[in-house]
Amino acid sequence: MTSPPDNPALLEARALCFLRQDEPVFGPIDFALHGGEIALVEGDNGSGKTTLMRVLTGMLRPGEGEVLLDGAPFSLDTVAGAVVFLGHHLGLKFDMTPRENLRLAAGLYGLRSGTDENAVLREVGLAGYEDEPVRQLSAGQKKRAALARLLLLPARVWLLDEPYANLDREGIVLVNRLLEQHAARGGAALVTSHGAVSFAGGEPRRIRLHA
Amino acid sequence: MTPGSTPAACAALLRRDLTLAWRRRGDIAMPVLYAVIVTTLFPFAIGPEPALLARIAGGVVFVIVLLAILLSLDHLFRGDIEDGSMELLMLAPQPLALLVGMKILAHWITSSLPLIVVAPVLASMLKLPPEAMPVLVVALLLSTPLLCLLGAVLVALTAGSKRSGMLLALMLLPLCVPVVIFAAGALAAAQEGLPWVAPIAWLGAGLAMALVLAPLACAAALRIAMDT
Numbered sequence: 001m002t003s004p005p006d007n008p009a010l011l012e013a014r015a016l017c018f019l020r021q022d023e024p025v026f027g028p029i030d031f032a033l034h035g036g037e038i039a040l041v042e043g044d045n046g047s048g049k050t051t052l053m054r055v056l057t058g059m060l061r062p063g064e065g066e067v068l069l070d071g072a073p074f075s076l077d078t079v080a081g082a083v084v085f086l087g088h089h090l091g092l093k094f095d096m097t098p099r100e101n102l103r104l105a106a107g108l109y110g111l112r113s114g115t116d117e118n119a120v121l122r123e124v125g126l127a128g129y130e131d132e133p134v135r136q137l138s139a140g141q142k143k144r145a146a147l148a149r150l151l152l153l154p155a156r157v158w159l160l161d162e163p164y165a166n167l168d169r170e171g172i173v174l175v176n177r178l179l180e181q182h183a184a185r186g187g188a189a190l191v192t193s194h195g196a197v198s199f200a201g202g203e204p205r206r207i208r209l210h211a
Numbered sequence: 212m213t214p215g216s217t218p219a220a221c222a223a224l225l226r227r228d229l230t231l232a233w234r235r236r237g238d239i240a241m242p243v244l245y246a247v248i249v250t251t252l253f254p255f256a257i258g259p260e261p262a263l264l265a266r267i268a269g270g271v272v273f274v275i276v277l278l279a280i281l282l283s284l285d286h287l288f289r290g291d292i293e294d295g296s297m298e299l300l301m302l303a304p305q306p307l308a309l310l311v312g313m314k315i316l317a318h319w320i321t322s323s324l325p326l327i328v329v330a331p332v333l334a335s336m337l338k339l340p341p342e343a344m345p346v347l348v349v350a351l352l353l354s355t356p357l358l359c360l361l362g363a364v365l366v367a368l369t370a371g372s373k374r375s376g377m378l379l380a381l382m383l384l385p386l387c388v389p390v391v392i393f394a395a396g397a398l399a400a401a402q403e404g405l406p407w408v409a410p411i412a413w414l415g416a417g418l419a420m421a422l423v424l425a426p427l428a429c430a431a432a433l434r435i436a437m438d439t
Contacts, residue, residue: 057298057301057302058301058302059298059301059434059437059438060438061438076301076302076307076434077306079302079304080304081215081302081303081304083302084302085298085299085302087295087298088295089293089294089295089298090294090295091294091295091296091298091299092294092295092296093227093231093290093294093296094294095231095234095235096227096230096231096234100227100230103223103227104223104224104226104227104299105299106214106215106223107214107215107219107220107222107223107224107226108215108220108223108224108299108300108303108304108305108310109214109215109303109304110213110214110215110216110304111214111215154215
């Protein structure tokens, strides 16, 4: 590990595994993510990538092992907005505009210092679409509206489940750029993907799941 | 209000749910239309005798309001679970019970408040004596939030299953019985000129208890529903 041992990892999994009807879905896996680190979770379809993400958000109870956030056991009662999850369901209300969607997220989690709704929507390339209902945006634009939330919120750990799905080449570059900025600010991110991913900052850590 | 503080979070969620409801105004109008139609049909079905109508007016209005609330209850958490907003709420710094409480409040405002507004009109169509009107409104103001809170717990419990509508109705009806008994009891007492404070006080006590316990139960049930 690059960080000193007295500095606990932002997100750590110890012998984590998940059982569905006594059948292991994945694991046991161990990893520790420190600030500034991005890890890529790889695995075939059905190997448990999404399940792992949901376990790490605390929504699924792990079968065995534990998840630590800042060295303390992780639970939905103690997470306090430190983690933000972006899954297949984007968490956007289709009847509302991207700006209104962001306003709810900011109301719940607070704002990252130095940003506001307009700035992050510009950053993800949705300038001019701020006040269109999300329903009328394309799939890729919806994804971008959800990515804007990552930028707006002060969460230090990003859990991104297939963030590249539905995005054009520019969108993929955008996700990579957001991840790099997040790492540079000292945040950590766990990204699942079944496609080839390249970060400009070099080879990411890889966590391999076996079906 | 600083974004991220508890009051700001409650206000943001309340505002979002009210905005969403306003964008789908037709859905708010549905329970009201239902109540108006059923009340209009009653005198045709049982005959226009003022004395008979006045006797059943209170009970009819309460049952209609109850069923109208039941119609809209099923959607309380479904949208949030299906589009991933529930994850956003669960990972938020605020206690889930508080956020769920806000959702129930928004639901009460959009589903029950319009019914309470039209209820005196419906009751006067059924010849309810004017002096019983205030009791009707007070009983509705206490019983509808109680029904929403009880219903929300059951909606959260059945949120994991796909076709939960039937199950919900079956489970909710026994819980509604005491609410209807006290609400209609207060109204009947007022119509006969008897003191009606005791049943209203029971409704208030029930509401106070549900206000505290139901959001906690909802939050626990939703976590179980998401744990699949």
